[in-house]
Amino acid sequence: MRCPFCSHPDSQVKDSRPAEDGAAIRRRRQCESCGARFSTFERTQLREVTIVKNDGTRQSFDRAKLERSVAIAARKRPVAPEQIEQLVSGIQRQLETLGDSEIPASRVGEMVMDGLQQLDSVAYIRFASVYKNFREAKDFEAFAGSVSEQGE
Known part of the structure; x- marks a missing residue:
């Protein structure tokens, strides 16, 4: 090394x-x-995974990039670094065992959303605001309202 x-x-x-x-x-x-x-x-890397972006470009799966985006969503929230690590490891294992070498970015985004929804609702909403590309406050408000209704 x-x-x-x-x-x-x-x-x-x-x-x-x-x-x-x-x-x-x-x-x-x-x-x-x-x-x-x-x-x-x-x-351990089971297989090489390529992420197909929404614009059609392809890039290798980058664990550090995924970990960074989850950490940003969970910043200043009661989410332990170990929980983020477990979420990212779980997503990586799922991606490697799917059987496809090319996976749409939207699939990865949904996996992150599912994981964050279980960890912390604020981190979930933060990630969703970027992932779903909220353009106006009403988009954010509508999504946050749907999350609070699910929690009740």
């Missing part, structure tokens, strides 16, 4: 342990050249 500090091509593994409920391995490494320490994560 290349050192992120000095770009030396070799590093030594100092410690390994399970992470993300056993879905990944966290490795603590030390650069053989500069001595800097850093962590890497190793995850």
Whole structure:
């Protein structure tokens, strides 16, 4: 593994342990050249997943991008980072086991919406406002009203 500090091509593994409920391995490494320490994560990937955007463009599934968007929706809400990690891991596993190598972005969005609806209604509404592209306050108000009716 290349050192992120000095770009030396070799590093030594100092410690390994399970992470993300056993879905990944966290490795603590030390650069053989500069001595800097850093962590890497190793995850099982069942298949390469390509996301087909609404405009027809294709891009590889990016777990970090999904994690970032969920974290933004849940910012300043009582949602633990572990819950976000579990949601993202669950979505990634679902995508990899669907059997299709190309998955529409709308399908991923629906999976996130389903997960966030279970975690926190405000995070759910925040994500929906971007995902469904609310243009006016009345769109937001109508959606929020439908969420509060479901909760009753």
